[in-house]
Amino acid sequence: MAILVTGGAGYIGSHTVAELKEHGEEVVVVDNLTTGHRGAVLDTPFYAMDLRDSEQMIAVLKKHNVDAVVHFAAYSLVGESVKSPLKYYENNVAATAKLLSAMVEAGVSRIVFSSTAAVYGEPERMPIEESAKKEPTNPYGETKLAIEKMLDWCYQAYGLKSIRLRYFNAAGAHATLPIGEDHRPESHLIPLVLQVALGQREAVSVFGDDYPTPDGTCIRDYVHVSDLASAHRLAVLRLRSREGGAESFNLGNAQGFSVNEVIEVARKVTGHPIPAVKVARRAGDPAALVASSQQAREMLGWQPKYTDLSSMVASAWTWHQAHPNGYEDVDSPVRS
Numbered sequence: 562m563a564i565l566v567t568g569g570a571g572y573i574g575s576h577t578v579a580e581l582k583e584h585g586e587e588v589v590v591v592d593n594l595t596t597g598h599r600g601a602v603l604d605t606p607f608y609a610m611d612l613r614d615s616e617q618m619i620a621v622l623k624k625h626n627v628d629a630v631v632h633f634a635a636y637s638l639v640g641e642s643v644k645s646p647l648k649y650y651e652n653n654v655a656a657t658a659k660l661l662s663a664m665v666e667a668g669v670s671r672i673v674f675s676s677t678a679a680v681y682g683e684p685e686r687m688p689i690e691e692s693a694k695k696e697p698t699n700p701y702g703e704t705k706l707a708i709e710k711m712l713d714w715c716y717q718a719y720g721l722k723s724i725r726l727r728y729f730n731a732a733g734a735h736a737t738l739p740i741g742e743d744h745r746p747e748s749h750l751i752p753l754v755l756q757v758a759l760g761q762r763e764a765v766s767v768f769g770d771d772y773p774t775p776d777g778t779c780i781r782d783y784v785h786v787s788d789l790a791s792a793h794r795l796a797v798l799r800l801r802s803r804e805g806g807a808e809s810f811n812l813g814n815a816q817g818f819s820v821n822e823v824i825e826v827a828r829k830v831t832g833h834p835i836p837a838v839k840v841a842r843r844a845g846d847p848a849a850l851v852a853s854s855q856q857a858r859e860m861l862g863w864q865p866k867y868t869d870l871s872s873m874v875a876s877a878w879t880w881h882q883a884h885p886n887g888y889e890d891v892d893s894p895v896r897s
């Protein structure tokens with residue numbers, strides 16, 4: 562029995578592969594390396610292929626006797642999705658439909674899906690509970706919500722059980738293994754801030770300071786990537802038990818930090834002044850997103866270990882200092 566991880570060469574996927582293997586699971590990775598890195602896949606069977614290659618996908622599912630899929634592979638940038646929505650519908654919704662068809666064909670009936678805080682849009686109440694209204698403010702969130710609904714119907718039609726993990730903002734890096742965050746081009750706040758501290762950028766841009774928040778900058782709930790990884794393992798265990806059918810859980814720390822606060826924490830962690838420049842808002846950004854993860858704690862038994870923002874930033878800083886140019890494998894996208 563094996564777990565197939567799509568997008569296992571990416572940031573959160575590679576940490577989840579590590580977590581699953583640490584707990585004795587057999588893992589196989591499928592990734593087309595559009596945004597992932599061959600160097601992030603450590604001693605694990607790896608297929609450099611696209612989700613949409615149905616024939617090959619069915620063969621891999623059967624060959625490795627896969628009993629559950631953990632599905633990370635997607636495009637996931639809010640700003641880009643506003644500019645290129647069809648790219649997101651094709652690679653997220655259409656490609657996931659192909660993956661699910663392959664699973665049905667191969668008789669695999671469990672999937673853990675990477676959903677997102679972006680399904681909620683502008684929340685009415687904070688912290689956000691799973692039952693909150695879902696009105697995404699960007700195409701990225703819309704594609705993830707569409708997939709959640711597709712999974713509901715697939716449970717009814719084929720008995721395909723799913724757990725949708727709605728992560729808030731992933732941060733940090735593995736405590737011991739040489740894996741961390743390396744998106745190209747980088748667009749996430751924490752790695753960009755740390756690139757300034759490394760002397761690779763002159764300043765970080767603050768996207769908007771006129772939001773309805775105490776300091777005017779956007780608030781997000783940061784969650785350590787290794788804590789996200791542990792939730793995926795617990796979700797697979799739940800799907801293998803008699804529990805569940807089609808369920809969704811938020812993953813966050815119920816604590817929000819503004820963009821300015823994140824930069825301030827990074828200044829303390831790195832000892833660098835990290836200049837910040839105010840620029841216009843980025844389209845598609847909700848003002849504030851903070852999670853209630855009570856259900857994940859109660860129903861999955863999830864207990865995040867690295868909940869303090871300084872330690873998340875410090876673990877990312879350790880990775881960035883050790884890998885100032887990110888992964889150095891030849892298959893990685895060009896860095897900019």
Ligand SMILES: NC(=O)c1ccc[n+]([C@@H]2O[C@H](COP(=O)([O-])OP(=O)(O)OC[C@H]3O[C@@H](n4cnc5c(N)ncnc54)[C@H](O)[C@@H]3O)[C@@H](O)[C@H]2O)c1
Pocket residue numbers: 567568569570571572573574591592593594595596597598610611612613632633634635636637652656675676677678727728729730731732744
């Ligand atoms: N990073 C975050 O803060 C965050 C928060 C919420 C949800 N998510 C979701 O988590 C998942 C992983 O995010 P990440 O930050 O690790 O992203 P990532 O870009 O590092 O990883 C995605 C991986 O999927 C692969 N991939 C993409 N399309 C593919 C395809 N068609 N076939 C095969 N492989 C493909 C990429 O090469 C990459 O390795 C995504 O689904 C994202 O939407 C991320």
Ligand SMILES: O=c1ccn([C@@H]2O[C@H](COP(=O)(O)OP(=O)(O)O[C@H]3O[C@H](CO)[C@@H](O)[C@H](O)[C@H]3O)[C@@H](O)[C@H]2O)c(=O)[nH]1
Pocket residue numbers: 637638639676677678679728729730731748749750751753765766767768769779780781820843846850
């Ligand atoms: O140079 C930058 C980059 C980001 N931000 C702001 O920082 C916050 C965090 O941005 P970013 O790190 O890009 O993450 P998000 O856009 O919040 O999205 C992440 O978190 C979402 C869940 O909340 C996931 O769904 C997405 O996949 C993931 O990229 C946002 O308010 C941005 O406007 C800046 O001010 N300057």
